[in-house]
Amino acid sequence: MYRKEFFVFDQEKPVPVIIRNYEEKDFPDLIRIQQESFPPPFPSELWWNEEQIARRGKDARLS
Numbered sequence: 001m002y003r004k005e006f007f008v009f010d011q012e013k014p015v016p017v018i019i020r021n022y023e024e025k026d027f028p029d030l031i032r033i034q035q036e037s038f039p040p041p042f043p044s045e046l047w048w049n050e051e052q053i054a055r056r057g058k059d060a061r062l063s
Contacts, residue, residue: 027053 002021007014022030027050034047048056 022053022057024054 002019004019006017008017009015030053031047031050035044038047
């Protein structure tokens with residue numbers, strides 16, 4: 001499991017940030033990020049689904 005904590009700045013205000021491996025509980029948010037990053041007319045059938053995200057996570061741990 002990877003985890004890194006640090007601060008970034010929003011204007012003059014420091015904001016805590018955590019970088020970590022994603023977990024199954026993160027899947028809906030990962031899909032939402034795709035929807036926001038690739039809005040229509042990008043075809044929604046090209047977004048990753050939960051099964052694909054889960055498989056990718058398992059593949060990454062094996063390599």
